[in-house]
Amino acid sequence: MNGEPVSVEVDPREHLADVLRDRLGLTGTHKACEQGACGACTVHLDGTPVLSCLLFAVQADNRSVTTVEGVGTTEDLAPIQRALSERHGLQCGFCTPGMIMQALDVVGRANGGLTPERVRHEMSGNLCRCTGYVSIVDAVLDAAAESSSVAAVPDNEPTQAEVSG
Template sequence: MREISLRVNGESVSVEVEPREHLADILRDRLGLTGTHKACEQGACGACTVHLDGTPVLSCLMFAVQADNRTVSTVEGVGTAEELAPIQRAMSERHGLQCGFCTPGMIMQALDVIGRANGGLTPERVRHEMSGNLCRCTGYVSIVDAVLDAAAESGSPAAVPDDQPTQAEVQ
């Protein structure tokens, strides 16, 4: 066993882990952050996506000891029931979730996509950037539209949902 220290959603925590334990297991089983979902456990679906020092990682593939003395953000740290984050609100309004299993990973990936957009977010770019997160329910259109809506709310001028014409289509 080895004690590691993490800053999770703004709180400092210490936890004893075995070197073989994955970050997803520690977040869910030891820290009670069950929004981090485990599905494929092979890094193919993105359901376990969290941010490590601001970068999305697949927590089912990462050993918890690798996160020692680092900052972890999970979906539980994104918004509150009283005040949803723009991406959470957009996912709800655009029906970007159905069963909800993929939603936490989608939200964490979308936050990174929006944060790096610099005004250059298009439906095609969102599809490409979100392609590592799988959903079996929505067909993705509503997820792409939600990401674009949230980006527009955050001030990304090039964000245009699929159901709205792009400037090139208007001309």
């Protein structure tokens, strides 16, 4: 769990989100729809974003789980956390942990640049009621540029994949 070994006995029917919040005190993982539609409960399982409200905790046995608590600290924010703050990509903050976890994956797979359209598509499973998404998209593009020196490509320019094929 967030790079540290953790052992907790769980009931086979308990969802990972419940165990994270109620048993391990990792309340950054938010529960909202509890049916996989909003993305607020997004965590990484072996480096891949998953919806922890749909995953049984037993499925995470002997696997690496990263929650928003494992991303950065107040003193050392991750690029996406810093960009969301600078771009005002968080307002009430409820969706922010899930947005951060999904954005980390998007940025990590950027390979050659992100367009605003691609970011909107990749982040479409994470709902926000406050921001209107423009600032979130801008923050993801900024984080990608900072994280990997990948320049954001304007909407009207094709990506390498579109040019090749």
